[in-house]
Amino acid sequence: MTDSADRAALTVINVFTVDPSNQDRLIDLLTRATDGLVDRAAGFVSATLHRSLDGTKVTMYARWRSLEDYEAMRRDPGPRPFLEQALAIATFDPGMYEVVRTFLPKADAAE
Amino acid sequence: MTDSADRAALTVINVFTVDPSNQDRLIDLLTRATDGLVDRAAGFVSATLHRSLDGTKVTMYARWRSLEDYEAMRRDPGPRPFLEQALAIATFDPGMYEVVRTFLPKADAAE
Numbered sequence: 041m042t043d044s045a046d047r048a049a050l051t052v053i054n055v056f057t058v059d060p061s062n063q064d065r066l067i068d069l070l071t072r073a074t075d076g077l078v079d080r081a082a083g084f085v086s087a088t089l090h091r092s093l094d095g096t097k098v099t100m101y102a103r104w105r106s107l108e109d110y111e112a113m114r115r116d117p118g119p120r121p122f123l124e125q126a127l128a129i130a131t132f133d134p135g136m137y138e139v140v141r142t143f144l145p146k147a148d149a150a151e
Numbered sequence: 152m153t154d155s156a157d158r159a160a161l162t163v164i165n166v167f168t169v170d171p172s173n174q175d176r177l178i179d180l181l182t183r184a185t186d187g188l189v190d191r192a193a194g195f196v197s198a199t200l201h202r203s204l205d206g207t208k209v210t211m212y213a214r215w216r217s218l219e220d221y222e223a224m225r226r227d228p229g230p231r232p233f234l235e236q237a238l239a240i241a242t243f244d245p246g247m248y249e250v251v252r253t254f255l256p257k258a259d260a261a262e
Contacts, residue, residue: 053164053201055164055244071252074254078254084256085256086255086256087253088254089254090164090251101164135208137201137203138202140178142197142198143186143189143190143198143200145191146191
């Protein structure tokens with residue numbers, strides 16, 4: 041089993057805040073930016089799209105091989121129209137991270 | 152290979168904002184809350200702790216079997232002292248989500 045984190049030096053966690061009436065539209069725009077565009081970029085490892093239970097947020101969690109690969113994708117005009125439409129209906133709190141540590145359940149977890 | 156997301160109905164993405172001089176201390180507090188405490192809770196699936204490259208954020212990304220399991224853990228007094236110390240040096244933007252979709256690299260990615 042390959043742990044994709046091993047080859048992903050950069051984790052990007054982008055939190056979008058949106059009116060609940062626009063949450064579905066924002067999800068559609070971020071899906072269109074990713075599916076067939078961002079997911080073809082050099083150095084793209086994985087991305088998971090999340091909808092908040094309260095309707096007010098959409099968060100994309102993505103792993104990249106390097107900061108340089110991510111920045112190259114951001115210069116690509118392909119996904120840009122979808123991202124611009126997303127930013128017309130949502131605010132955006134970007135974050136670039138490295139993983140400190142992953143925790144799994146302790147063996148004596150009270151299941 | 153088991154995809155842990157299959158049995159995790161809830162994803163919790165908590166973004167802490169902190170003065171860069173306190174980022175290491177915040178990471179230590181969140182580690183102490185998780186290691187041996189939260190990771191023993193019923194329904195805990197996994198958690199990954201992230202430090203932002205700019206020093207101003209720490210984000211915990213965690214998966215839980217259910218919202219009920221997560222809420223039960225939040226009532227547990229064990230991790231609370233560490234979380235209270237964390238909130239004394241950081242602000243906290245919580246988020247509870249469900250996964251919409253995961254993207255992996257397209258086969259013809261330009262590698």
